[in-house]
Amino acid sequence: MHTRWLMPGILLCVFVLSLIIHRFELLDSYLQLIVMYIGINIILTLSLNLINGYMGEFSVGHAGFMAVGAYIASFLTVKVIPAHLAAWLFPVAVIAGGMGAALVGLVVALPSFKTRGDYLAIVTLAFVMIVKSVIENIDALGGPRGFLGMEKLATLPWVFFWVILSLWIIRNLVYSNFGRGVLSIREDEVAGDLMSVNTRQVKVLAFTVSSFFAGIAGALFAHLLQFINPRSFDIIKSTDILIMVYLGGIGSIAGSILGATVYTVLLEILRPLGIWRMVLIPLILVLLMLFRPKGIMGLREFPWFVPLRDRLAGRLPRNKRGSS
Amino acid sequence: MTYVFQQLLNALQVGSIYALIALGYTMVYGILTMINFAHGDLFMVGAFFCFFAAIFLNLPFVPVLVISMVGVALLGVVIERCAYKPLRQAPRVSAIITALGVGLFLENFTLALNPYPKQVPQLLANTTWIFHGVSISSIALFIVILSLLLMLMLDLIVRRTMVGMAMRAISWDKAVVPLLGVPVDLIISLTFAIGTSLGGAAGVMYGLAYPVIDPYMGIMVGWKAFISAVVGGIGNIRGAMIGGYILGALEILVVAVMPSTYRDFVAFVLLLILLIFRPYGILGKPHPQKV
Numbered sequence: 005m006h007t008r009w010l011m012p013g014i015l016l017c018v019f020v021l022s023l024i025i026h027r028f029e030l031l032d033s034y035l036q037l038i039v040m041y042i043g044i045n046i047i048l049t050l051s052l053n054l055i056n057g058y059m060g061e062f063s064v065g066h067a068g069f070m071a072v073g074a075y076i077a078s079f080l081t082v083k084v085i086p087a088h089l090a091a092w093l094f095p096v097a098v099i100a101g102g103m104g105a106a107l108v109g110l111v112v113a114l115p116s117f118k119t120r121g122d123y124l125a126i127v128t129l130a131f132v133m134i135v136k137s138v139i140e141n142i143d144a145l146g147g148p149r150g151f152l153g154m155e156k157l158a159t160l161p162w163v164f165f166w167v168i169l170s171l172w173i174i175r176n177l178v179y180s181n182f183g184r185g186v187l188s189i190r191e192d193e194v195a196g197d198l199m200s201v202n203t204r205q206v207k208v209l210a211f212t213v214s215s216f217f218a219g220i221a222g223a224l225f226a227h228l229l230q231f232i233n234p235r236s237f238d239i240i241k242s243t244d245i246l247i248m249v250y251l252g253g254i255g256s257i258a259g260s261i262l263g264a265t266v267y268t269v270l271l272e273i274l275r276p277l278g279i280w281r282m283v284l285i286p287l288i289l290v291l292l293m294l295f296r297p298k299g300i301m302g303l304r305e306f307p308w309f310v311p312l313r314d315r316l317a318g319r320l321p322r323n324k325r326g327s328s
Numbered sequence: 329m330t331y332v333f334q335q336l337l338n339a340l341q342v343g344s345i346y347a348l349i350a351l352g353y354t355m356v357y358g359i360l361t362m363i364n365f366a367h368g369d370l371f372m373v374g375a376f377f378c379f380f381a382a383i384f385l386n387l388p389f390v391p392v393l394v395i396s397m398v399g400v401a402l403l404g405v406v407i408e409r410c411a412y413k414p415l416r417q418a419p420r421v422s423a424i425i426t427a428l429g430v431g432l433f434l435e436n437f438t439l440a441l442n443p444y445p446k447q448v449p450q451l452l453a454n455t456t457w458i459f460h461g462v463s464i465s466s467i468a469l470f471i472v473i474l475s476l477l478l479m480l481m482l483d484l485i486v487r488r489t490m491v492g493m494a495m496r497a498i499s500w501d502k503a504v505v506p507l508l509g510v511p512v513d514l515i516i517s518l519t520f521a522i523g524t525s526l527g528g529a530a531g532v533m534y535g536l537a538y539p540v541i542d543p544y545m546g547i548m549v550g551w552k553a554f555i556s557a558v559v560g561g562i563g564n565i566r567g568a569m570i571g572g573y574i575l576g577a578l579e580i581l582v583v584a585v586m587p588s589t590y591r592d593f594v595a596f597v598l599l600l601i602l603l604i605f606r607p608y609g610i611l612g613k614p615h616p617q618k619v
Contacts, residue, residue: 062421115604122363125424126558127603130596133551137593239547243428250425279440286432289425294414297422 015168019161026160036160038272040228043163044221045264047170049248050257051217056246057254058178059210060190064242065112065128066218068135069105071237073219074226075145077101081227082153094157098166098223105219106212113211117204132239139234150233151226158227166224170217175257177213179311186210190255247289250299257309259301266300330461335580341468341537343576344475348530349553350560350568351482352523358499358563359519360416362423366407366431368550370524374400374531375448375541376438382449389451396532397525404524405517413513431546438543445542448535471533478529479569482522486565495519499563548592552579555599561612570610 025031031039048066055063080097081090090097116127140148177183185206188196197203226232244267252263274281292299307315349371356364377396381387387395411430415423456465486492494515497505506512534549535541556575560567575595582594608614 056421060421062424115600118604118607122420122424123603123607125363127600129551130555130599133592133596134600137590137596141587141589141593239551240432243432246425246428279436279443282436283433283440286429286436289429290411290433293418293422293426293429294411297415297418 019164019168022160022164037228038268040158040160040163040224042265042268043167044224044228045245045248045268046167046261047217047221047224048245049252049260049264050170050174051214051221052245052249053252053254053256053260054174054178054186054210054214056249057256057259058183058190059186059207061207062122062125063128063211063214064125064239064246065131065215066245067237067239067241068128068132069109069215069218070222070225070241071135071139071232071234072108073098073101073105073222074232074237075101075139075151075222076104076219077223078151078154078226078232079145081155081157082151087155090155091157094162094227098220101223102216102219105222106216109212109215109218110208112215113208116211117207129239132237132242136234136238146233148234150231152231154227154230156227156230158224163224163228166220170220171257171261174213174217175309178257179314182206182209187255247285250289250297251292253299253301253304255303256299256301256305258306259299259304262300333462335584336577337462337464337468339577339580340472340573341576342579343573344472345530345534345537345549345572346553346556346575347569347572348475348478348526348533349550350556350572351479351565352527353554353557354560354562354565354568355495355519355523357557358565359495359516360412360423361563362412362420363427363554363562364412364523365424365427365550365554366434367524367527368546368553369431369434370400370404370546371527371531371534371550371553372541372543372546373403373434373438374528375535375545376442376446376531376543377528378451378532378535379446379448379541382451392451393529393532396528398528400528400531401521401525404520404527408517408520413516431550435543435546442543445540448539448541450539451536467536471537474529475533478526482526483565485522491515491518552595555595558599559602559609561609564609564611567609567611574610 025036048070052063052066055061077097077100080100081094085093085097112127112131116124139145145151178186185196185201185203188199188201189203189207193203222237229236248263248267249260250263251267252261253259271281271285274284277284296302349367352367352370353364356362356367374396377399378392381392381395385391385395407430411426412423415426452467452470454465454467456463458464486495494505494510495518497508497510498512498515502512534545552575553572556571557568558571559574560569560571562568575598578598579591579595582588582591586594602609
């Protein structure tokens with residue numbers, strides 16, 4: 005009985021703590037900013053891990069979905085929602101951003117999963133470029149100059165809330181029947197098909213969910229930075245998220261959290277190096293791929309994140325087979 | 329009418345550069361079924377080699393071209409040996425990520441060494457002839473002819489020599505070919521050397537045509553060339569050449585009738601439409617998945 009309420013209890017305590025920190029400015033704003041970046045990166049890493057880790061496909065489109073979410077949410081809070089209501093309706097704007105990204109994700113997913121292999125990589129890559137190009141040509145969104153005027157609505161409690169929500173949803177998704185379908189696509193798509201998994205439907209749905217959370221992260225990102233421009237969502241941003249996924253470990257919730265945290269903190273620590281920081285990080289990525297291609301937690305999990313019934317059945321995700 | 333011919337010449341110039349870079353993508357894909365995402369950045373390195381050879385060594389055009397091609401080819405082989413070869417048996421995703429990492433490394437390393445955009449000196453005298461109202465610059469003509477020559481050479485190498493035969497054999501079947509005594513590693517390195525040297529040559533030509541170069545210029549040009557390779561059918565050498573010219577023509581067409589900010593948009597939408605209706609490109613052949 006008491007273990008059942010342990011997790012919600014801890015989460016509630018941390019949530020109250022984050023409220024207090026935010027209310028009384030216990031942490032200096034730089035640290036708060038870093039913590040919030042970590043949170044947003046966790047959402048991004050987790051949702052990309054659903055496609056690239058659990059499903060074994062290769063998408064580079066996350067920056068594009070982030071952009072969609074960020075621009076929709078910002079447009080809502082700045083131009084549509086009256087200013088005095090903006091703080092209250094912020095969650096609506098974030099969800100609208102997520103929904104918009106999910107819709108776009110659906111449109112991208114429907115034709116992309118016709119064949120396997122590098123096809124998705126090419127389509128999502130083109131998608132990132134198209135989104136950037138479209139935004140640059142829409143004057144109402146500021147075009148290449150960018151979009152500003154958002155209030156700083158993404159606060160520590162909100163970021164925490166969204167991180168927990170996405171963790172909860174994706175974890176439950178991965179360990180559901182649907183999640184087993186996703187895993188079957190990675191391990192052996194043909195066999196999955198033969199076991200009556202509707203692989204095409206599973207792929208499209210997983211991609212839509214993933215883009216939804218990318219949109220949420222984008223909306224939070226926009227309201228944290230208070231300024232977005234098309235160049236913040238180019239292919240380099242996607243590469244960043246990819247690095248976090250493969251650093252932390254594919255197919256692992258703990259790995260996603262770890263990867264996002266380590267990478268974000270590392271970037272801040274290395275800041276004194278200036279431009280050489282950006283030389284070092286790709287080098288780390290290459291070395292990682294050469295010597296530990298599945299990442300720190302690759303295909304493993306803290307027992308913590310595994311539902312009780314799977315733990316009792318001895319179904320910890322510790323596969324011997326590689327991905328894709 | 330003169331306007332059409334003028335734009336046609338421009339399209340040929342841009343298309344030649346795309347086609348040369350696309351060849352590098354397609355050759356590596358054909359032999360390793362791997363997308364070498366660092367290739368666009370090797371093109372950029374080629375342009376910078378050209379800049380350094382011209383400024384610090386004060387060389388004329390031909391040695392500059394040779395230095396760039398050889399330098400980029402060496403770099404390509406080193407990258408292949410150090411970063412890609414250990415991953416040949418690994419999941420394909422690892423190789424793709426590594427390639428992205430290598431590309432970022434090249435960009436940022438070049439940026440760290442020389443932070444400002446550079447101006448390539450004029451290596452060739454540029455004269456412009458007016459022919460029935462169409463102005464033909466000698467540089468544009470030169471770029472088109474030189475790239476056609478390089479492509480012709482490549483086509484001969486691949487179709488007529490033993491090395492080319494080995495390349496085609498490896499891309500046909502990776503399991504049996506080593507048993508027949510083909511030195512696979514050597515052939516793969518050679519493929520990288522040839523493919524990247526064409527990218528280096530494209531870098532030099534780009535420097536001739538658009539003299540301002542910067543470390544990030546390889547990204548967009550590289551992706552465009554990649555699209556050309558996909559449009560032509562990735563893995564198919566003649567497809568890459570055709571794809572390059574198609575994309576070049578299309579871009580010029582878009583700029584001629586629409587605001588130039590739509591150029592990238594149209595290029596990528598074209599890619600998507602083509603992929604939906606013909607997933608294997610114009611000359612590519614579908615390879616069905618077997619259980």
